[in-house]
Amino acid sequence: MSYKIAVIADIHGNASALKEVLKQIDQSDKVQHVYCLGDLIGVGHQTNEVLDLLFSRDEISFVRGNHDQDILSIIDGEKPNSKGEEREHHHWIASHLNPNFIPKLRNIPYTLRRQINGVPFLFLHYHMKKEPKFLPVNYDPTIDELEKLYDGEQSKVVCFGHHHVVHHFKNDHQLFLNPGALGCSHNPTAQYATITVGDKHNIDTSFFEVPYDPSDFLNDYERLKVPAREFILNNFFGNQHNK
Template identity: 55%
Template structure:
C-alpha cells in the first residue's frame, strides 16, 4: 500500500497558523503521520499554545531547530548562539515557556531517519556539519551543492526547513524538499507539504498554502511588548500588521 505523510516546519510560535494547517491535514484521512522539522518556538510569541497543540498529538515526530536549541540553552544556563536583540527575544521566550514542556522539548533529536515503502528519508531542520551544528543558510542552493553536502548519506529524500522559502530539487542521487515556514510569512497563509510514497518507490509531492486569520497574532506583538518585534514584523511578516493599526 502507498504511504502518505505531511511535512511541516518552522512554526515559530504561531498557533493560529498551526491550527489552520493541522485542521487542513486532518481532513485528509490518508495522512498517516506528520514530520515537524524544527523551530517550534521563537520569533512568534505563542510558545505554550504551540507546544500544547503539538505535544498533545501522537501522530507527529520532531527534529530540533536552532531557535528551539537556543531557548533550551538559556533555560539550562548555557550560552545560546544568539546575540543582541535576538538573544533578548530568546530570553523573553525562555522566561515564559511552561516548564512542563522542557523535558519533551529537550528530548527532541537533531535528525530522524525513516524508511517508508523502501525509500530512505532523512529529516533535519537544516544541513548539519560535524557535532550536529547547523550550516549557514545557502541563499543560492542547487543540486550540485546539496549533493556535495550529502555525499556520504544513503538518504533518497532529504526534508528540511530553516530557510523560509520552498525548495524542490531533484538530482540523480536524491530529492530535496523544504515546504517553507508554516508560521512566518509575508502573507496570511501557512505552507506545508504532503508526500505520497507508492509501492514502486515513486513519490508524489504536493505543496499547500492554507489561509488563516493572523490579525490577533500580529497585533499581540505590540500588546505583549515582544523583544525585537519591529524587526520580526518587518522581516518575517512583511509588516502586515500595519493594515490593522
C-alpha cells in the same frame, strides 16, 4: 499500498497558523504521519499554545531547530548562539515557557532517519557537517551543491527547513525538499508539504499554502511588548499588521 506523510517546518510560535494547517491535514484522511523539521518556538509569542497543539498528538515526529536549541540553552543556564535583540527575545520566550514542556523539548533529536514504505528518509532542520552546528544559510542553492553536500548519504529523500522558502530539487536518485515556513510569511498563509511513497517506491510531492487570519497574532506583539517586535514584524511578517 502507498504511505503519505505531511512535512511542516518553522512554526516559530505561531499557533494561529498551525491550527489551520493541522485542520487541513486532519481533513485529509490519507496523511498517516507528520514530520516537523524544527523551530517550533521563537519569533512568535504563542509558545505554549503551539507546544500543546504539537505534543498532544502521537502522529507527529520532531527534529530540533536553532531557535529551539537557543531557548533550551537559556533554560539550562548556558550561553545561546543568539545575540543582541534576538537573545533578549529568546530570554523572553524562555521565561514564558511552561516548564512542563521542557523535558519533551530536550528529547527532540537533531536528525531523524526513517524507512517509509521501503524508502530511506532523512529529516533535519538544516544542513550540518556535525551536530549541533548548522551550516550558514545558502540563499540560492543548486542541485549540484546539495549533491556535493550529501555525497555518500544513503537517504533517498532529505527534508529540511530553516530557510523559509520552498525548495524542491530532484535528480535520478535523491529528492531534497523544504516545505517552506509554516509560521513566518509576508502573506497571511501557512505553508506545508505532503510526500506520498508508492508501492514501487515512486514519490509524489504536493505543496500547500493555507490561508489564516494573523490579525490578533500580529497585534499581540505590541500588547505583550515582545522583545525585538519591530524587527520581527518587519522581517518575518512584512508588516502585515500595518496594511
